[in-house]
């Protein structure tokens with residue numbers, strides 16, 4: 001077998017440390033983490049080897065194998081590591097660097113991963129919506145219109161076309177383009193590091209989608225069992241909100257029927273249930289993290305930014321609706337603008353924030369199936 005020349009890159013190792021992997025150097029390669037991880041395949045298991053690659057700064061070895069994303073950050077390894085090296089957190093830091101590496105433009109990943117840019121990322125959408133309000137004359141004495149029944153209405157305040165649909169369609173297109181380029185580059189790197197053995201990619205996609213919908217991997221976490229239900233609630237509430245948005249879009253563009261819709265309408269029912277599920281789910285995520293912080297680590301700024309954005313999206317959305325029903329104008333409009341600002345941040349920065357995990361992890365899972373990397377897990381499940 002030919003000897004492999006390892007080229008350490010200490011700059012990259014330092015980047016991992018700076019990105020949330022502070023405990024990286026404590027690892028002494030005992031392999032306890034690999035033994036306790038319920039998600040790793042038997043062959044070339046993780047995360048011990050990834051700890052070694054990260055200590056030496058071997059970026060290619062980390063980026064070109066799908067294992068970094070096969071880890072679901074359950075924290076079992078961190079809880080059992082005898083050295084407190086927190087492998088779960090180190091892998092989280094590597095994932096953050098991967099997002100920065102693959103999702104263009106990289107300056108946006110820098111903005112969402114460093115606290116010094118926190119104000120800037122919210123200032124952009126805030127100025128956008130304030131700009132719209134200024135154009136409509138709300139800062140120069142124009143009275144905010146009401147709907148045809150004389151009731152307070154956010155559609156009358158900022159009509160969907162062009163003030164809401166315009167910017168949100170643009171950021172949706174932007175996010176799709178960034179994800180497209182990011183995933184394309186990631187897939188090319190994966191295929192250069194490991195061979196594809198299955199030819200039925202659609203079969204791999206189908207199995208991965210089924211896995212994700214059932215949250216099969218989360219069920220395997222043993223230390224933090226509550227993580228499964230919390231993530232499941234947030235995940236399905238997002239699906240519910242996506243259905244709500246699609247129905248509202250259909251009403252508006254096809255039926256030419258503008259909101260507000262009656263509380264008994266299907267769009268309201270699905271939206272309200274999903275909104276409540278989102279708030280409960282994200283509060284459970286926060287409670288779980290706090291409860292298991294000592295064992296598993298509290299998570300990085302990058303993790304908490306997304307958690308906070310989702311929590312504020314849920315709370316301001318609900319608050320805005322309640323204040324509208326109660327006709328509390330100033331607070332209602334303020335909550336609505338805050339809601340729009342956070343929804344903007346959620347979607348515009350999705351390819352660069354932790355939100356990108358849904359796309360990169362799904363890609364890695366499909367690839368792992370195609371490369372038969374998850375074969376042993378599949379065999380265990382079938383047994």
Ligand code: SF4
Pocket residue numbers: 026027028029030031032033034047048051080081082083084085086087
């Ligand atoms: S991270 Fe901890 S458990 Fe894993 S090999 Fe290093 S010291 Fe051992």
Ligand code: SF4
Pocket residue numbers: 033036037038039040046047070071072073074075076077078087088091
């Ligand atoms: S965090 Fe969980 S899934 Fe990730 S390597 Fe550790 S034990 Fe495995």
